[in-house]
Amino acid sequence: MSQVAARAGVSVMTVSYTYNRVDRVSAESREKVLQAAAELGYAGPDPAARSLRYGNTRTLGVILGEHLTYAFDNPQAVTFLAGIAEVCADRGYGMLIVPIAGGAEDSLRVSEVAVDAFIIWTTTDDDPVLDAVSGSGRPAVIHGGPVRAGFKLVSIDNRAAAFAMGMKTFAGAHRPAILSFPLDSSRKTVLAAGIDPDTVRFPVTRQRLLGYRDAIEALGLDWNDVVVGATATNNEGEARSLAETMFALEQPIDAIAAMSDDLALGVLDAATSAQLTVPETLSVSGWDNSRASALHQLSSVAQNLRAQGALAARLALGEEPGLAPDDWSVVVRASTGEPATQRTEHGNTPIRRMGANREPFVRSDGLS
Amino acid sequence: MSQVAARAGVSVMTVSYTYNRVDRVSAESREKVLQAAAELGYAGPDPAARSLRYGNTRTLGVILGEHLTYAFDNPQAVTFLAGIAEVCADRGYGMLIVPIAGGAEDSLRVSEVAVDAFIIWTTTDDDPVLDAVSGSGRPAVIHGGPVRAGFKLVSIDNRAAAFAMGMKTFAGAHRPAILSFPLDSSRKTVLAAGIDPDTVRFPVTRQRLLGYRDAIEALGLDWNDVVVGATATNNEGEARSLAETMFALEQPIDAIAAMSDDLALGVLDAATSAQLTVPETLSVSGWDNSRASALHQLSSVAQNLRAQGALAARLALGEEPGLAPDDWSVVVRASTGEPATQRTEHGNTPIRRMGANREPFVRSDGLS
DNA sequence: CTGTTAGCGCGTTCAA
């Protein structure tokens, strides 16, 4: 910039004004500056120097769980991102995906990143990245959990939603099962009965397990008999093989609540192969009310992740909107054997709402 | 940092060394510094100041087409992003999504963003954002096109791929049609015959139209009779209604090549409603070989967008890998009426490869 | 309308 000033025969401030306060510069000077800039290939004020000077970056940092590689394979995370992007585009804020790779250097990355605030897609309770975010002293909004002092939370009440869907899915079942997200960071595939939800370090997964357990108990069934299958990733194929194993058990499973539509679709697939009729001999439910769930008449928990992303972004920007702008609902379709009380046309599925939040949608404190 | 130094009773440089060159500081001083930092709530060197000093940001800028809002709804763009993310996570680079909202301020945003290089998801030939990127003087890699001096290009040969798929889709057809991405930035829904591909400002769309036209002509059909439908977005529902219109034409369409699997699935849907049998009375093909395409026995052009994203990131980082690491192929399934020469099991579909690139995969010059 | 001064927070250079 000083070079431009020299070449234009003006002071540095005139150059600065040319880019920032056009009205404070005479047309004549402006011309000279622009000319000199063009000749020197000067592209305007350096963003890094500006950030330093202004003390802000006009950028939001987004931390996508424990490992970036899986994040984009997860349609839920992507929808959430779309919501953030919407707000960022509107406000002219950059959206910086923080390079989290599951290693020790992740914390370093968090503190090395030039952003004004963080938005965190749900991770484990004890993820060291969360400490790094706290330590950075910058505002943070977390989606799903864990709840942390100083972090704002955007989440539906997963426990209540799982309970509501569990009541639909497990009604009349004798041998219910659950298809879960990973139970810990090792992401090992697991198939076991009587799992203690409180040992699970992923808050969203834990809350959903607790909700399903609530339903199991409300229906007079024994949680210790309930088989929980956990897949390494949110993958339909993996769900299919896990479901096949479930069908081959001595007392075959007759109801499966899955934590995502992808997993549930894998179950439907396995059911077809095993010649089980849905919902007569197998009741199935998913989560997130995807297009595919509508297409396959799969009952599913609906929530608006895009709106949640947008809300998280507004909170991160300190815009502090009102609370509870969104909610969850249970969409009942044929897969859980309810009488179809509504037309469920392909691509135009009316949604039946039921259940209500026990907790406010946005919290900045509380227990998980 | 100077405050920390004062409190620790050392010089500023000792503090700096504590964070950057641990070996140049005695354990004793280090202790004092860390102590002081903790007391003051100092979170380590400021990223913005660091970028200024180092002259780089360790961040890649990603420009997702003309408007950020649509980008995350596009599974192809998301897959490409996943590839970029993979490389960024590995190298510890941030990935900054530039807030493009379709307005005049977009160019400003590009120059205001603190990144070392840009990766651009395909846009129109005349998008002013491209000028802003050029003007910024930072390296840029563009996916799909347009080709520009100074920009590296990562792309398959869309024209060749469209030709190959056109030959399959239109073989034996009397009344072929094309379901296209938008023809211009207005994104108006269009249904017309004899469209001149060269008027289309989206390079990828243009190349594919050219390739389909090549096939039409190679098959002895008249391009002026070929109906092209263009949807406003990559949306299955929109494709369905456009297909329905096509089926209602005086001379009903008997072959449709679609530029995405989503669009093709909309066609299949409409065909079912119209009681058309595929492929006997209607031949259909899609693009990108999605899971859904395999599920619905839809012929599709396969390409590895994730690998292309990773390649684009490596090129942007100046790692200059070898050329042509990937390729496209035509996956023939039942929807184009070829005799099924392979088992096409659900979720485990073998891919028949055919066709070859006419151009190298990576180019940094050439015509579009 | 334009110029001068000062400092954002850091790290390289050179000296001690």
Next chain:
DNA sequence: TTGAACGCGCTAACAG
């Protein structure tokens, strides 16, 4: 092993 000086490029505040 540590310190002092300097400048990375920019802009707020205050002259003029």
